[in-house]
Amino acid sequence: MGTKSEDPINIRMGTIYFTVHSGVSDYDAALPTSVKEALNDSFKSQTTAMLDGRTSLYQPNEPRIFKLRADSNLASETAPDETSGYVQYILSEKGTREKHVNVLLDYFAARTEDIVRENIDNYDIRSRHRIVEECYNQAVQPSGKLNADIFFTHAASIDPHWHRRMIVSEESWSFDHLCDTLDATLGPQLSSEFGEVLKQTFRTDWISFWVKELSDCLLGSTLFNPGKPKFPGTLKLPFEHVPRYLFRVFDAQSTGENLSTLFESTMCAYSISERRTDILSLDVEEASEMLHYHLTKQCFRSNHYTADHQDNLVSWSSSFITAIQYATWRSRVSRTPTSHINICVVDTRNFPQGQFARDTWLLKAYARRTSNPLYADFFQRRLANTDYDIGEYFSQGIIDHGQRSSVFSLQDLVSGGLYFLYPEFAYPYGRAEWTNRVRDLRCEWREEAEHENGDIEYAVRVAEGPLKQFAKWDMTLLLLSFRHRRSIPQVCLELIELMRGIEPAEVCRYDALRRWLEVAICKLSNGLAAECDEMELDSDAKMMYMLEAMFSDD
16 A cells, blocks of 8 residues: 655645744755745645556545645645744743833734745744844844834824823823823923833834844844943944954864854853853943953863853954964964864844944943953053954854855965965964064055055955855955055045044955945946946946956056
């Protein structure tokens, strides 16, 4: 007797159940890309099986074929219910929520379901993470689909006094009494300001809700959330100033867990639940202790450091020069082959706001507030010593960078032509130093130099090799920005001067040149851009053409 073949509908619906209840699916490789495709595949495969007589369970008969189509239609109609159920699971909160968070969840329910439908097709271990991250992005972005200001505008159009009604307790207050009390006590202007305060509370708690939902995902990020810091005063972190690219160097001896798709803090090794700890949620002294420990601990893994369980930070750098020199130094001092020293590059635009925070932001915040003189002195000295600014950034807990990063070895860079472009990295005496060598290279490359023959060709070669995952023009520009060059336009020099101190010099140089090129392309403000347009080049090719013209020796 034949056996029933696997039914794509059952697989699909079973996977929805499995994903909803565990957040993990083992079926992702074999799944069709949508419920509709699964239904069509099921109908076609089972109908064909019946007509071919391949299974005794499905003998060819007309009623059975009609029943299959009816089952497919029914499953298609119930697919939205599965989406709704998945939304309910994603939004499940084990603890209590603020009342106004529930109001916003109800208001944005339809939009949230739209986001789920757009991201639910492929079930895998990242499904919930991917969906919640997109919801968070839409809540944070000024024009996002889940931005709380949409609710405020709609509520005010229906009821100008909506913010007053929000704090009415049906048991002890009437709305009229509340309005009279607010106006009499505060006056009309202050009463209006009270409404603005309530709106800000909505915004803060709404963002905090999605931050927590994201951290609760299996591979969810622990974001820096300055909404409710554990110290007096407010804290505003300029996340919009995070550079486009960040770099992390790692090898088998690096602290924490370092994989080609995932990084974990050392705290994660002790307790997976602790990785959800946002340093900004700790009291001042706990946070200062963690920050101080992370910045002073050894660079190599050791069994002697029992305080690792207190460190939930993972380091990055905005400076490619720093990353290359650090990788070179690690290879030398640990006697590790350059092929085993890895560099991870991420485009920060692919990560949610709050994923990365600058070291100086935290140092300034805690240097003024910690009561520990050791920590305060260390933080102040680090802030003052700008010659050794390595452009350090932090992430927290787990960061899932799979499919959002490029990972290559130091040897890949060397083989790609790095030493032809910048032979200074190969000098033997420089390989034994790290921060001192970075400082010296910046000093050397700060002086204006004539463009050297072949530099752009070598930069393109590296960009097309280990950095090929990113736009060629962008990586070429990044590499050429290591040093100050005669051909840099005056307007870029002025912008670089304005940005001085925000990031290392080479990062400012790259950012200024990139902005200039993007504006030139958009506005066709010079003959080169117009010439590119006549050649019918796509946007990346235009950028590359203009870049080559800028740094041409002719």
